[in-house]
Amino acid sequence: MIEKIEKLMAEIEALQAASAEEAEALRIKYLSKKGEITALMNDFRSVPAEQKKEVGMRINQLKTAALDKINALKSQVACDSQKCACIDLTRSPYPIRLGTRHPLTIVRNEIVDIFSRLGFTLAEGPEVEDDWHVYSSMNFADDHPARDMQDTFFIESHPDIILRSHTSSVQARVMEKNQPPIRVICPGRVYRNEAISARAHCFFHQVEGLYIDKNVSFTDLKQVLLLFAQEMFGPDTKIRLRPSYFPFTEPSAEMDISCHLCGGKGCSFCKHTGWVEILGCGMVDPAVLEANGIDSSVYTGYAFGMGIERITNLKYQVKDLRMFSENDTRFLDEFVSAN
Numbered sequence: 001m002i003e004k005i006e007k008l009m010a011e012i013e014a015l016q017a018a019s020a021e022e023a024e025a026l027r028i029k030y031l032s033k034k035g036e037i038t039a040l041m042n043d044f045r046s047v048p049a050e051q052k053k054e055v056g057m058r059i060n061q062l063k064t065a066a067l068d069k070i071n072a073l074k075s076q077v078a079c080d081s082q083k084c085a086c087i088d089l090t091r092s093p094y095p096i097r098l099g100t101r102h103p104l105t106i107v108r109n110e111i112v113d114i115f116s117r118l119g120f121t122l123a124e125g126p127e128v129e130d131d132w133h134v135y136s137s138m139n140f141a142d143d144h145p146a147r148d149m150q151d152t153f154f155i156e157s158h159p160d161i162i163l164r165s166h167t168s169s170v171q172a173r174v175m176e177k178n179q180p181p182i183r184v185i186c187p188g189r190v191y192r193n194e195a196i197s198a199r200a201h202c203f204f205h206q207v208e209g210l211y212i213d214k215n216v217s218f219t220d221l222k223q224v225l226l227l228f229a230q231e232m233f234g235p236d237t238k239i240r241l242r243p244s245y246f247p248f249t250e251p252s253a254e255m256d257i258s259c260h261l262c263g264g265k266g267c268s269f270c271k272h273t274g275w276v277e278i279l280g281c282g283m284v285d286p287a288v289l290e291a292n293g294i295d296s297s298v299y300t301g302y303a304f305g306m307g308i309e310r311i312t313n314l315k316y317q318v319k320d321l322r323m324f325s326e327n328d329t330r331f332l333d334e335f336v337s338a339n
């Protein structure tokens, strides 16, 4: 049996074919139902038990070698017969199809760019965070509902390790390593345990801003946000601040801009109010400064945070949040000129 296998192996190694038909004939000769290798496999039953292991292994090697060799012959003759037409070396590579930047990247860069011109530098932090940076250092009470399983993704078996649910964690990362003046802009991805729909997703993107120095006031915050809104949405854009609540800012506010689709007259987009909400902001709570090693009797600061998807929706009227992560090139190609 072994001799027979070796003889066939030598035969297989030496095989040649000049055409597709010849290669197919070889397949039939060796590997079809009545082929020589198939016959060997049938004879395998009569091999004595102590030789079965070795013979079985060799038959398998032979079969793989035959398959590889015959397939190689087939593709060689296919290529020969077309005189290698499968590679057209004369073809021009132009036009090269360029990719496009993702709309969220375009808008993120625009936001970062506007704030860089106002003196903010870029800061980033980890997406897998600990409870301290996301919640405790940001003045969230132990029983604050945002810590709940419904909002936060926990790493199994490590309840202290979570996926950050907002970029405010980067505020803590910056404060613990730097003393004021601090002026940073922190873009990044955040995660929340939400059912995926047109209006919500389990991950999205935010940009956080933080400014701490002596004598920073709410007026400074308002002015910087007005400049941002007018750079982003046009010089006629108006802003308004509504009182709100965040554990890490006091006082806190939410900011609306005049609806740039109807110019503030009221339309279905702004639900006929003339205003659309774009961000949360406020003066950094002294407790947050203290928790992060900054003397709140000397320094004050402001912070703001906005969703990049939200800003992108306002700029480009993307109706379904899921489109941002589906990678459908028909959607992405629409942003070619915005690059």
Ligand code: PHE
Binding pocket: 165, 166, 167, 168, 208, 209, 246, 249, 280, 281, 282, 303, 304, 305, 306
């Ligand atoms: N972290 C807040 C959120 O995710 C936004 C925010 C940031 C609000 C900074 C105020 C100041 O909703």
